[in-house]
Amino acid sequence: MYKTKKSITEITNNLFPETYGWDSYWQKEWSAAGYEAADLTPVRVTADFGQQFKVATANGEYMAETSGKMRHLTEQGSDLPAVGDWLAAELLPGEHRARIHGVLPRRSKISRKAAGNPVREQIIATNIDTLFLVTSLNYDLNIRRLERYLIMAWNAGTQPVILLSKADLCDEVFRLQALNEVTLAAPGVPVHMVSAQTGEGMEQVAGYFAGGRSCALAGTSGCGKSTLTNYLAGGHVQRTRDIREDDSRGRHTTTHRQMFEIPGGGVLIDTPGMRELQLWEGEEDGMSGTFSDIENLAGNCRFRDCTHNREEGCAVRTAVDDGELDSGRLSSYRKTQRELAFLERKEKNRSTTGRSAGNGKRDQRKERRVKNWLHEE
Incomplete structure (x- = not known):
């Protein structure tokens, strides 16, 4: 000592x-x-x-x-x-x-809601400067899921960077289409097409570690996180497996979160694949960062408490009708709002003590009704 x-x-x-x-x-x-x-x-x-x-x-x-x-x-x-x-x-x-x-007090904290009950927080990584959100350029590309990852990143206090991996496996038409969709869904967020096989885009990714910065990877199984880790770490430090050909889904290879040194300075945390990302409560900052285009439009709505559903003078609905805003993006925004409200309510109910058995049954029925509302389109 x-x-x-x-x-x-x-x-x-x-x-x-x-x-x-x-x-x-x-x-x-x-x-x-x-x-x-x-x-x-x-x-x-x-x-x-x-x-x-x-x-x-x-x-x-x-x-x-x-x-x-x-x-x-x-x-x-x-x-x-x-x-x-x-x-x-x-x-x-x-x-x-x-x-x-x-x-020591954390400078940033990436977390999600842990699976199952009771409601609890699962920390993925802390003190991260840049969070690489990895999605592969194949049939597993999912814009709605990417939005959830962006909410997690913004709320954590990190800089999100999107990596479109396996760029060597798709043609130019698909590359441009994917880049356009991702850019529209992530205004202001850096997007890089990368391939650990050809080295495309990897020099730009390596630049995020300058000055001893800490970075982490997040994404689904099979999106290429471990392969990217091996490339950036300069050796075979993580095991990799092929994806399933029928649906482009990956098989879990990373079983726990682990930090690796990067040659020249900086560290990288590889994380297990997350097929389902349940957001943690208090994601207001993440919502503002991810859906900044919708919230900017909402400032022009006639009513301050506009739900962007059927109200007159809704600037958001007008943008959808005029083709300026994708209706699927608005649907995702509203659904995410409901999910966070439900999670906050559930946590408040859990913290309330002294319920009788009868009240508990009523609460269960009420929770089922809220869940049905949660999944409405």
Whole structure:
């Protein structure tokens, strides 16, 4: 274990160079949290195995566990370490193991609603500067799903960048059609056509790691995330598998979130494929970023609380009728609004205590009615 405040700063500057992203910002956060006086060392989570974590330290990678006190004081699972977190850890002498005592405040947090009940948050990655949203140029290209990924990215406080992967497998007509559709659905978001086989677009992608920046990949299984990771990391660090030919769907190869060093500085987090992305509550910023075109039009509606359905003087519906706005995009916008409202309501109901059994049954019937409303077009 390192015994002096000076040694901690020297170690992080020398052995946490631009590669892992430790900089003056994190040094200030470390000092403000009082960890320098606590005889602890900064480390970064590179992989999450459930009860154990792999962390990057000044002496290489260690396996780490949270301290008993930290587990006892942690109220929510989302407060536990996640891939990308900077931690305050005690390095156990003579062992390549560490004990985690705290998590530095996160600069960004990519999360979604975990599957099943109860309603809870699942963190995908933290402290990410750029989130690459990967979708392959085949039959699995889905604009509506891409919109959901954009909401997640904007809400996380990261810069979304769309990668249209496997560009070598489609003709020029399909490439241009896909680029046009994606650009319309993601106003202002950088879009790159890439191929890890030919190297197309990969130089531009590599530029996002300049200055030791942290990036992550998100997308469905089979979209090419692991292949892109291998290319950017300069070696075969992730296993890959072919997609199914009949529907272009992939098979899971990445089973857990993991961080990789990028030659020249910066890190990349590869994540398991997400076929279904359930948005987490509080996605207002994400909605504004993803559907900025609709919200700009809504400013010209006659009524401030316009639902863009049948109201007179609705500028959004007028844009649809005039062909300036795709009706499917408006449908997706309204459906996403309903989903987030439903999730917020469900979370409030869950937090309410002291219900009787009869009230619980009524709530279940009410929830079923809300679900039917949720899936209306």
